Amino acid sequence: MPEHDNDRLEQFFRKAASKPDVSFNEDDWKKLEARLEAEADGMPVAERAVSKIATVVVLCVVLLFSGGIWVNSQYGLVSFSEPEEISRLPGTEDGRAVTLDRQTEVPENREGPGDSESVSADSEPVEGSGDGTQTVSGEDQSPLLPPDRSAQIALTESNTRAGRSNIDIFSDEDNVRSNDVSSMKPLYGVDDRRDAVLSRDLIQISSALAERNKQKAVVELPGAEEGETGEVEAVVPGAQASDREPVATPRLSLLLSFAPDFSSTSINRYSAPGRAFGAMVQYHINTRWTVSTGVIKNKKQYTGAGEDYTPPVGYWEYYTNGKIPNSIDGSCSILEFPVMVQYTLFQNGRNRWSAGGGVSSYLMLNESYRYFFDEPNPGAKEGWESRNRSRFLFNMVNLAVGYEHRIVPGLMIGIEPYVKIPVEEIGWTNIKLFSTGAFLTLRFVVAQKRDLSVPSRSRGPD
């Protein structure tokens, strides 16, 4: 019987291992081939799902951008308004306001210097003189004064041709359009004092605008060419400083957000926060409703009792000696695709409060867990991790409230506390993952709608 010391033993096995004698076994290949085919059948499904989500998101973004650009190209940039506050002007009866007919043209140099303002429509400049002279584009007549609450001043084309201004003031009860002259019911008769009335009402309009302050209207500079609009802002006579400022009415916004994210397997058990970075596109249906979508990259950290986690059947028996960990710390990276609807609750000057809700789909990128036992558990696995991707369609309900403050036109900062409630278990351990936090948001207006209620710029005399 040969004796083998350690060195000889090692040499013996090294030598044996260096001369393998293994012949090919077709059955082994068939097993592998079957697995490869199964994998090949499965992989495209997952990839297609991911690409579908990505395609939908990209399409939404493209459509929203295209829509925004189209809206912008159709209506131009008319950005700031307080439509509900301008409908009633000083000097009018309750429920009445004054609008300027689009077709109006007022003869030049009608008013004496220093005592009047004149109005033009369709970019036809009307000049006055002196410090009170200004020219207002009639293009925005309807924004000035909503027709449903207004009396109207109609300056007809025929009167214009006759070289005279003609003011017709109509009751709002007739609910007529300002350019539908034939159907208008005169509130006051047209008389020889039209010019004087026109001047007086225009002064009232200007005064009202000034008192409302910081209302801006597109103006034509005296002496400017036809259609040319002035961009210079000046103080309208009588204007006073005010805290109230016009509010942007965007059509499309880009929202960047960051949040410390607190996640847990139960509503009252939280660990150190994770984080969430988001890029969203918001489409503003009107002044109240907004829909948004985008992508949020989440790094979630959470802790929970072992019972909150449900790994595959038999896992605890096999890997942790049948003991369920007393607590488990988990972390995961998730791409979140939310679809949200927001409603503006309250808007005041630069500030806006909103509430919203929606659903999110999750794409799990990776996940890891660490187990903690109260008692020593030798041989038990200490944790588990995976980089396998899994997806969960509309598995979270999102609720949020938001406050936003406009820093400069087109740029807003805000805070948006949220809570995310699971409707489906996620991850390898099938957990119901609650999340809460507060997004710090930065919103850029990338396209604005034409506001039909208030002119966009105003200016006084140069």
Place this chain on the structure above:
Amino acid sequence: MSQKALYQEYYGYGMSISLRYASNRDEASEILNDAFMKIFTNLKKFDLQKPFKPWLRKILVNTAINHYHKKQREIQVEEMKNAKNESDAEKILSGISYQEVIALLQKLPPAYRTVFNLYVIEGYSHEEISGMLNIATGTSKSNLFKAKEQLKLILRDFFEADYAGTR
């Protein structure tokens, strides 16, 4: 090169490694196929400028270690059941072929066999092995010692049987 051609080309080499770590041929086949699954699904990551064999070997060893972790408890339970029959293991009657060497190795408990393979055949240090298997360095040394002691006994039995058979 098709997948099958690659598999066929390196089957012998891969199987010779996985057999040393496995308790039986089926498990060796499972380790080998797991390794090739990783290779086929990550072939894009392979640097074509580098030789394929070391990459395959590294993947195989890692896969074998994963199997060791995964199957450890299950195999240990089975071995406890079969321990009393170990002395009745098949008798190797003549010579000692590669298959017989593998069969000898496969008589070792997985913990001993894995450390023995990693240390003696692959050339890893005890510190490296302790990191790979999540065990203490002392445990690695102890397992190696016990592996060698058991192999000596197994070899003695083998040669005694051979001697008895040829006498």
